[in-house]
Amino acid sequence: MRTWYRANLGGLPGAYWYLWAGTLINRLGGFAVLFLSLYLTSARGLSPAAAGLVVGAHGVGGALGVLAGGVLADRWGRRSTLLACHAAATVLMLALAFSPWLPVITVVTALIGFAQQMAPPAFVAAIVDVVPEPDRTRAFNLQFWAVNLGMAGASLLAGMVAEVSFTLLFTLDATATFITFVILLLRVPETGAARESGTAPNEPRGGLHTALTDRTFLTFVGLTFVLAVLTLQTSTILPLAMRADGLRPSAYGLVTAFAGVLIVLGQLFVPRLITGRVKGRVLAVAVALLGLGIGMVGGADTLPVYLVAAAVWTAGSMLAAPPNAEINAELSPPELRGRYQSVFYLTFPAAGFVAPAVGGWSLEHLGNWHWALCGLVGVLAAVGHLLASPARERRVAATIATPPRVSAASGRR
Structure with missing residues (x-):
């Protein structure tokens, strides 16, 4: 058992494990996207076609968020980008939970996609920053495992929560996002361009x-x-x-x-x-x-x-x-x-x-x-x-x- 632990889990930096924990919690609490179309059709009375357009807005926002997240991870730093997108996603998810108007729901859904998809480029860049090259196979393997474990847990939990309340579903998603924000704020140092204290990040070539x-x-x-x-x-x-x-x-x-x-x-x-x-x-x-x-x-x-x-x-x-x-x-x-x-x-x-x-x-x-x-x-x-x-x-x-x-x-x- 000790040999297995050392081969698979041992030796990775502490900052990596906090990034890993943030990934797991985010995925475990990632209820909203799984049930967004069902929420729009059953709770908001939208047709499947209209619901598809709203969910599509989430995808469009996500595509733009990926690009913004990569640029900001280099300019602001990985930690700063992750804190910004998780703080924004927390507020936006709560807005989605309590908003009664379809136009607002559509805009908020697109913004949620933008904020959520800012995170992956910064997360992976931070992992590469803190994990030495010989250990990256294990690090990325464990990250993939966390993503799938979290998604499996979310799929099981979301169905049960949705039967109680969609508002509760989105609120719990916001809570998981906020917990990740706190972990990143308290335990993850800046690893990217802005890590030199007291200096502005250097504009890359x-x-x-x-x-x-x-x-x-x-x-x-x-x-x-x-x-x-x-x-x-x-x-x-x-x-x-x-x-x-x-x-x-x-x-x-x-x-x-x-x-x-x-x-x-x-x-x-x-x-x-x-x-x-x-x-x-x-x-x-x-x-x-x-x-x-x-x-x-x-x-x-x-x-x-x-x-x-x-x-x-x-x-x-x-x-x-x-x-x-x-x-x-x-x-x-x-x-x-x-x-x-x-x-x-x-x-x-x-x-x-x-x-x-x-x-x-x-x-x-x-x-x-x-x-x-x-x-x-x-x-x-x-x-x-x-x-x-x-x-x-x-x-x-x-x-x-x-x-x-x-x-x-x-x-x-």
């Missing part, structure tokens, strides 16, 4: 355009986008396939819960499997497994087969999470780390639009061949990782060999 013209980085982001689109097939298009096979919604819930349990139980053992291996090869295996599992849906017509497919694609997701985050960190220049994170995190709202839109069209016109196509895309993405890996490795090696640029602010250290 470059900006968003640097990340958006970095070919090696954009190749990696593109492959991550493919991974995200494939992953979202399991939450957006899979229920349609299961319904067509005559399975009840509870069957889809069981498949989702099964995948979540596998992650909670198995994710902590992933570092031992992948440590010391070439990250590009690990990602290639991961995306191939993801594609294989999703491709198996085309031949599935009973719940046991769906569960086997879920086990395969979940294994791919588990293997992909740590190296994906590590490569993202390695390719990000320290002075532009927040901006690079924001470009990386844009893949997820983009995939959130493309996956259901293209996937729904594909399923309607191609039938079960849609799933075979997903499997082929997974294989092609795996090949892409193998081809792109040498250039990424050379880039990282060159970065390590080059001394960091000493700025006016850092020269005093």
